[in-house]
Amino acid sequence: MTQSTDRAVTEVLNNHKGGSQIQTVWDRYEAQQPQCGFGELGLCCRHCMQGPCRIDPFGEGPDRGICGATADTIVARGLARAIAGGTASHSGHALHLVHTLKKALTGQAPDYAIKDKDKLKAVAARCGIEIKDRSSKKIALELVELALAEFGDKGEPLTWAASTVTAGRIEACDKLGIVPTSIDGSIAEVMHRTTYGVDADPINILLGGLKCAVADYTACHLATDLSDIIFGTPQPVISKANLGVLREEAVNIALHGHNPLLSDIIAQVASDPALITEAKKAGASEGLNVVGICCTGNEILMRHGIPLATSSISQEVAIMTGVLDAMVVDYQCIMPAVATIAECFHTKVITTMPIAKMPGAEHIPFDEENAVKCATAIIRQGIERFRSRNPDKICIPHESSTAIAGFSAEAIIGALSKVDADDPLKPLIDNIVAGNIRGICLFAGCNTVKVPQDYNYVEMVKRLLAENVLIMATGCASSAYARHGFMTSEATTKYAGEGLAAVLTAIGEAAGLEAPLPPVLHIGSCVDNPRAVDIATAIANKLGVDISKLPVVASAPEATTEKAVAIGTWAVVGGLPTHLGVIPPVLGSKLVAETLTSTVKDLVGGYFVIEPDPNKAVKALLAIIDERRAGLGLS
Amino acid sequence: MEVIYVQADRCLGCKTCEIECRIAHTDTDTENTLFAAVSQLRPPKRRLFVEQGEKGKTPVICRHCEEAPCIVECISGSIYRDEQGFVRRKKERCIGCWSCIMACPFGVVVRDAEAHIAVKCDHCPDLDTPACVTGCPTKALQLVDVDSLPQERRKELLLKKEV
Structure with a gap:
């Protein structure tokens, strides 16, 4: 199976100098095949020590667990x-x-x-x-x-x-x-x-x-x-995304994880002239280069314009470039495998949180009382490590895309207010009503080893944009679109349908960009998904209808984590039809699967759409958008 | 003759068969249990393999062939056919030439690198039913009489036609 559709990731996977013994997430996935069908269907229970219990989905073996649970x-x-x-x-x-x-x-x-x-x-x-x-x-x-x-x-x-x-x-x-x-x-x-x-x-x-x-x-x-x-509330900022942002002549420090409490301070400290001088003294003529991975990368991209190296699924690949001097992590979505991969290179993996340590990594406790001091010590570790870099193991891909990020709800309203200062939402609503914006889709969630990296994201967004659907993205979805060049003004010209392109051009020009807004708005990290709800709530209140009536949908086409399950579920409760491109472990129960995909619609308006095929998923989402438009009396 | 019948569309890939196989082949003085198996210095090898195919998951097992290529190729007389007709291996006669591994078209003879001997399915001679069959929770593995199977098939076929 193709591992990734990201050319930079593919280039490093094919040409890295870490040796043939290196195993990445994709190799470990293959080694896990076949995966247990009971787990895939959600039919294995380990909640008590009388178990584990398994239900036979074919109806010949047990139809209930030891306690009687069906x-x-x-x-x-x-x-x-x-x-x-x-x-x-x-x-x-x-x-x-x-x-x-x-x-x-x-x-x-x-x-x-x-x-x-x-x-x-x-x-x-x-x-x-x-x-x-x-x-x-x-x-x-x-x-x-x-x-x-x-x-x-x-x-x-x-x-x-x-x-x-x-x-x-x-x-x-x-x-x-x-x-x-x-x-x-x-x-x-x-x-x-x-x-x-x-x-x-x-x-x-x-x-x-x-x-x-x-x-x-x-x-x-x-x-x-x-x-x-x-x-600070994010405002539009131009930066770069993909592994090409790593530099051979700089000390490269990647910040990986989720909370800006750590990453924002390191981002601030990295501009300290004394530390830059130290980096240069160590031989890095271009000084310090801080980059982001995963959602903490989104946090510092949005607030400081710090380039985004890659997303969570390809975190190991950042190390395999051979130029990452330190990977500093806090919590969530950090694979323990990074410490193993780092053994094949000079990279120092530094854990910082008391609840998230890892064998093979160095732990430098990050305490908020001495944040700058801790951040400085961490950066010095990276500088020190630069000296051990092996020039024979370097494999930096050229790929990187320009990315405009930082579209918080406030920033979006701000841009709209340049069109209509008294009533900022009016231009957005007028264009939804007129059909120039057919609907809005929030792309959220992760990458998964079960889908070639970014494949579903890119396939779906191309078709939705052509159909005049405005896209918002968070988390690793926004990383995908940043890396694949969907967060530029050019992307609007290239991918957006006529109506959507006209709207984005008008707002972009009114906001003084002299170019269209990007067609995919980077609204934040995965924890920032409520920013999309804020926008939907504002539109709903302005129109005097509930969110469950709006032509707004959500999609997590490459979901992985439990966090994504929680977010997807509240999106449904929030009234959004929510597409999942990976089959969650619920198909062992017809009742549960039907409840999630159908019954719940009558209760909260939102529901899950489970569809692994990106083309069919687009068709389903467009049909839902049109159904909701019709419900509002819009053509 | 009784053989292990594989219904691949029943296999969920849980690998219970592999685990039960290892437990049954644990070399211990006490009862063969999962915990005995995992605490062996040299954990037992499995004799069947759950693989991911194009169409789905399936256990791959020794067919105990009538014209067994592994017996033909075994030069030391280690691999033989027992009274019940199952193809087995005499541990002490194996010289580790791996001819059997190269000969087996199913890939179900493997090497025990630590013991320097070939390992294959013995159809669990001490058990009434092979451990993998007993363990399978979805009956993807079943013990059937190979002589009555064709008749059952014919009946199934007729039933289908009637519907």
Whole structure:
């Protein structure tokens, strides 16, 4: 099977100098073949020590587990736990930001501050905090307490969910009894109800999963808001993406993982002239070159214009270029394999978080109290490592694309306000109504070894753009489009249909770009998916309809992680038809599969569309968009 | 004669057959269990292989051929046919020339690199039913009488035509 459609990744895989013993994610996938069908169908239960139990999908063997759980119960329990796993990741990410902001406000973390006071005030006002005639610090302290309450037992609907969605969404959740009152409590509740001998009703378990997914949305939104407050709300920025951004004559340091708490500080420190001089002294004539991988790469791309080297699935390939001097990681989507691959090169893999260590890597604890000091020490490790670089092992591909990133909801509204200052959403809505914008599709999620890297993303986006569908992208989806050149003005000319191209050109020119906006808007990292909800909510409220009526869809055509399961589930609860290009482990239960793809539509308006073929998926999404347009009386 | 019948469309690729095969061939004084098997200094080798084919997953097993190429090629007399008609290997006579491996068209004779001997399916002579068949949770592996199989097939065919 083709491993990747990314030419830079392919070039390194074919020509790297690390030796034939190197095994990448694609080799390990092959070694895992065939994969267990019980797991693929979600029919294996390991929740108690009487198991593992397996249900025979052909109906000849056992039709229930030792405790009596049927296939429906087992599949529903597995899915709910995946949602809880994803939610736990976003909860940890968000809570880390809250704690750090609190430390910054109380003088314990002097390297962090409130960078975006406007965002602070906007978020605080939205959360019901009095902002008039109050200092930023006072507002922020109150916001921190409000944020902390979201994680504990709040006893009332979560502010970051209730204040950011349409009234219709709240009503739909309320009716189903899936309004969470605690982020961490929702995770614990799923773990409780899916443990031995608690919830056996598959539909009830799925509702618990939906509730947990709403908690995941809450955590994601909170994380995005706090990141913007601490590090600034992204604004359009031009940079580069792909492995060609690595430089032979520079100390290359890759930041990999998710939270900007680490990466943003390193990005700031990397411009310190003293450190650049140190790098030059070590022999790197071009000084320091910090690049991003995965979602923390998106964070620093959007806020600092730092080039994006590659996405999560090809993280090992960055090391195989032979010029990566250090890979600095925090948490999530970091394959333990990077430490093994690094043994074939000089790269130092540095873990930084107490909950995310790795055999073979060096652990340098990153504490927020001494952020700059820690960041400096980490960069020095990279500089030191540069001296051990083996020139015979270098294999840098030329490929890199220009990428315009940084389209936060605020930035999009900002660009639109250049067209109509009094009513920024009007140009967007008018063009949706007129059909110049047929609909909007949010591409989210990961890459997976089960699809040649980026294949589904690229195939689908080309067709959707030609059909005048405006594209927003987050996470590794945005990385794919950045690397494949879809985030440029030229891409609008090349791929967008006539109506969409005209709109993007008009907005681009009004915003003073003298060129069209890119047809794929990079709205953030994977935790930033709520930015798309903010835009959809604004459109829905302006039109006076619910999100579940809008011609807006979502797609995760190459999904991998539990986080993607959680995000996909809240997108469905949010009213979005959500395409999955990888078959999730639910097909062992017809009931669960039907509930997710059909029954849930009547309850929340959103539903899953499971379709591995990208062309068929495009057809399905366009049909949904047209159906929804018709529902609004639009042609 | 009883043979192992493979229904590939039933195989989920869970590899329970491979695990059961290893357990059955664990060299231990106590009961053969999974835990005994994994704690062996030299863990037992599997004698059948679940592979990913173009159309799906399938266990590949020794057919105990009537004209067994492995017996023909074995120059030391290590591979022989037992009273039941199954093709087996006498450990002590194997000299590690690997002729059997090269001869087997199914690729189910393999090398035990540590013991320096060839390893193949022995149809579990001490068990009523081979361990892989007992272990298969979806009945992708079944023990059938090769002489009554054709008649069953004919019946199936007629049934299909009637429908």
